[in-house]
Amino acid sequence: MDELTRITGRLRAAGPWAVVRAVLLTVAMASPLIIDSVGEDGPGWIAPLSLVVIVVAFALSRSHPGSTALGALAVSAIDWRLFVAVLVLSYLAGRRRALNLATLGGLAGVLVLGTVVQLLQNLELYTWLVWTAGVIVFGLFPALVGSFRRLQADLVRTGWDQAAQLEREQRVVAEQARLRERARIAQDMHDSLGHELSLIALRAGALELASGLAPEHRAAASELRAGVTTAAERLSEIIGLLRDEEDKAPLRPVHEHIEELVARAVDSGIPVVLCASGEYADVAPMQYRAAYRVVQEALTNAVKHVGATPVEVRLDRHDDEIVVAVRNEPPRQAPAAPPPQGGRGLTGLQERVGLAGGVLRAGPLPDGGFQVVARLPVRPGPVFEEAGPEPAPPTTAAGFRRARSRARRGLVLAFTLPPVLVGALTGTLMALYAHDSLTSRLPPERFRALPIGASRDDVASRLPERQVPERRDEGGPLPPEGSTCEYYRSAAGFVPTPFDVYRLCFRDGRLVTKDVLPPPIR
Numbered sequence: 001m002d003e004l005t006r007i008t009g010r011l012r013a014a015g016p017w018a019v020v021r022a023v024l025l026t027v028a029m030a031s032p033l034i035i036d037s038v039g040e041d042g043p044g045w046i047a048p049l050s051l052v053v054i055v056v057a058f059a060l061s062r063s064h065p066g067s068t069a070l071g072a073l074a075v076s077a078i079d080w081r082l083f084v085a086v087l088v089l090s091y092l093a094g095r096r097r098a099l100n101l102a103t104l105g106g107l108a109g110v111l112v113l114g115t116v117v118q119l120l121q122n123l124e125l126y127t128w129l130v131w132t133a134g135v136i137v138f139g140l141f142p143a144l145v146g147s148f149r150r151l152q153a154d155l156v157r158t159g160w161d162q163a164a165q166l167e168r169e170q171r172v173v174a175e176q177a178r179l180r181e182r183a184r185i186a187q188d189m190h191d192s193l194g195h196e197l198s199l200i201a202l203r204a205g206a207l208e209l210a211s212g213l214a215p216e217h218r219a220a221a222s223e224l225r226a227g228v229t230t231a232a233e234r235l236s237e238i239i240g241l242l243r244d245e246e247d248k249a250p251l252r253p254v255h256e257h258i259e260e261l262v263a264r265a266v267d268s269g270i271p272v273v274l275c276a277s278g279e280y281a282d283v284a285p286m287q288y289r290a291a292y293r294v295v296q297e298a299l300t301n302a303v304k305h306v307g308a309t310p311v312e313v314r315l316d317r318h319d320d321e322i323v324v325a326v327r328n329e330p331p332r333q334a335p336a337a338p339p340p341q342g343g344r345g346l347t348g349l350q351e352r353v354g355l356a357g358g359v360l361r362a363g364p365l366p367d368g369g370f371q372v373v374a375r376l377p378v379r380p381g382p383v384f385e386e387a388g389p390e391p392a393p394p395t396t397a398a399g400f401r402r403a404r405s406r407a408r409r410g411l412v413l414a415f416t417l418p419p420v421l422v423g424a425l426t427g428t429l430m431a432l433y434a435h436d437s438l439t440s441r442l443p444p445e446r447f448r449a450l451p452i453g454a455s456r457d458d459v460a461s462r463l464p465e466r467q468v469p470e471r472r473d474e475g476g477p478l479p480p481e482g483s484t485c486e487y488y489r490s491a492a493g494f495v496p497t498p499f500d501v502y503r504l505c506f507r508d509g510r511l512v513t514k515d516v517l518p519p520p521i522r
Contacts, residue, residue: 022058025058025088026054026055026058028084028088029054029058029084029085029088029089030050030051030054030085031084032081032082032083032084033047033050033051033054033081036081046078046079047079049075049079050075050079050081050082053071053072053075053082053085054072054082054085056068057069057071057072057085057089058085058088058089061089061092061093061096062092062096065089065092065093065096065097066093066097066102066103066106067106068089068093069086069089069090069092069093069139069143070103070106070107070109070110072085072086072089073086073090073107073110073135073139074110074113074114076114076131076134076135076138077110077113077114077117077118077131078117078121080131080134083134083138084138086138086139087138087139087142088142090138090139090140090141090142090143090146091142091143091145091146092146093143093146094142094143094144094145094146094147094148094149094150095146095147095149095150096146096150098147098150099143099144099147103143107135107139107140110135110139111132111135114128114131114132114135115128118131125432126429126432126433129425129428129429129432130429132425133422133425133426133429136418136421136422136425137418137422140417140418140421141414141418144410144413144414144417144418145414147410147414148407148410148411148413148414151407151410152407155407173347174347177347177348177351178347178348178351180348200224200228204221204222204224204225204228205221205225207221207224208221208222208225256292257292258274258276258291258292258295258313258315259274259276261292261295261296261299262274262295262313265299270299270302270303270311271309271310271311272299272310272311272312272313273310273311273312273313274313274315275312275313275314275315276314276315276316277315277316277317278315278316278317278318279317280315280317280322282378283322283378284378284379284380286355286356286380287322287356287357287358287376287377287378287379287380288322290352290353290355290356290358290374290376291315291322291324291374291376293349293352294324294326294349294353294360294372294374295313295315295324295326297346297348297349297372298311298313298326298328298372299311299313299326301346301370301372302326302328302370305331305370306328306329306330306331306370309328309329309330309331310328310329311326311327311328311329312325312326312327312328313325313326314326314327317378320377320378320379321375321376321377321378322375322376322377322378323373323374323375323376324372324373324374324376325371325372325373325374326371326372326373327365327369327370327371327372328369328370328371329367329369330365330367330368330369331368346360346362346372349362349372349374353374353376356376356377356380357376357377357380358374358375358376358377359374359375360372360373360374361373361374430494430495431494433493433494433495433496434492434493434494436466437489437491437492437493438492439464439465439466440464440465440466440467440468440488440489440492441464441488441489441490441491441492442463442464442488442489442490442502443490444490446462447488447490447502447514447516449462450462450504450511450514451511452511452512452513452514453510453511453512454510454511455509455510455511456506456509456510456511457509459504459511463486463488463504464488467486467487467488468487468488468489468501470487470489470501471487471501472487472501472503472517472519472520473485473503473517475517475518475520476503476515476516476517477513477515479503479505479513480505480507480512480513482507483505483506483507483512483513484505484506484507485503485504485505485506486503486504486505486506487501487502487503487504488501488502488504489501489502490502490516498519499519500516500517500518500519501516501517502514502515502516502517503515503516503517
């Protein structure tokens with residue numbers, strides 16, 4: 001009752017179209033029972049049993065997919081018309097659950113059960129082989145295809161999840177880089193403003209000690225000096241909180257020029273060439289500092305990625321714009337191990353250039369080199385809306401290759417194992433058919449040469465060792481009363497072909513009739 005309640009609840013939740021689809025699929029699975037009927041010799045309970053199996057198996061296929069498919073496959077041993085339902089149920093089982101050892105063990109149990117049923121029905125080996133081939137084609141193959149489709153869907157879903165995770169991680173990395181760059185900008189502001197505030201405090205102290213100053217003006221100068229000193233200390237405290245631990249110690253002169261930065265790089269062994277044109281005395285400090293950071297970060301990346309290869313730094317002044325371009329040549333040889341691709345340096349550089357109202361472009365060149373270009377206004381202005389591309393997040397190509405490899409193995413298994421098994425069964429069936437047909441074949445000329453009235457002992461040496469299973473008495477004249485008839489075939493081979501059945505009837509040990517029973521007309 002609980003299972004029935006769950007099924008009813010799912011149908012109600014899915015809506016009317018789901019009910020219509022379920023009914024149509026059930027009718028499609030039961031279509032062989034509707035189109036065909038059990039032969040005259042078949043018991044009347046087989047069709048109702050098969051119909052009940054189809055309905056129950058489909059109703060339970062979502063909660064017990066493997067068991068329902070194996071159950072329908074087991075009943076197909078007595079009613080082959082269930083193979084259509086087995087095909088659908090097996091596909092759904094592979095689509096909904098992973099194939100495991102328990103499923104394979106259940107399939108082996110079904111084969112054993114089917115063999116027992118075939119033996120109890122006294123069916124021939126051909127029938128068992130054909131049914132086994134049906135188990136592989138309609139049971140194993142759809143299950144493997146469904147399993148591949150499930151693995152493929154899981155792979156796609158996992159890929160999207162990983163892409164979303166990478167996007168979230170990249171946003172976090174970019175935000176950290178922006179915060180770090182803003183902290184560096186704050187440090188630059190501290191260096192500049194601290195110097196100016198120190199000068200103001202010094203001038204206020206000189207004014208405080210000047211002779212002839214009125215007491216109220218001296219008091220005002222003293223308050224001004226104390227206020228400026230306090231402001232400088234507060235600025236230093238705030239900047240100290242913003243800075244990262246790795247930036248606590250100054251690693252370069254605060255007011256260093258680009259020419260001095262390039263000179264220090266050359267002294268350290270980096271082959272750098274600087275080409276500068278124009279005057280930069282009137283450039284705002286924040287703009288020049290941004291240009292300095294572009295050169296500094298580009299040189300750092302060049303050393304990290306390509307080693308000691310030639311680097312060209314161009315610094316040009318075009319009216320109210322500064323253009324900074326840093327280009328490095330391709331590496332002379334591939335590095336033994338690629339450097340880490342964090343991408344935080346360029347991201348932070350974009351933040352600084354963007355805050356200065358400029359645009360940053362960075363990317364590989366056709367010859368294998370790399371170039372960073374920044375365009376900055378001479379004076380601070382509105383931030384340019386156009387921004388350069390952010391570095392690509394680190395790839396997870398190795399993980400996706402492994403996942404694709406598993407999916408490919410599942411596809412190969414689904415489309416190679418069933419054909420191999422069916423081919424082996426087909427070859428066995430053809431070999432058995434050839435043996436049976438050759439040992440039950442009576443050549444037409446030998447059949448015609450058998451004389452009526454000859455004794456059974458006289459013609460025994462000319463007859464095959466086995467008889468053909470087919471009788472076809474209903475398609476020819478009735479055998480004589482009191483006679484015993486033997487049946488042989490007119491043709492043999494590896495593949496079934498139409499053949500005549502030769503009937504020889506003996507009475508009292510004498511051949512009384514010989515008849516040719518042609519194949520039935522379909």
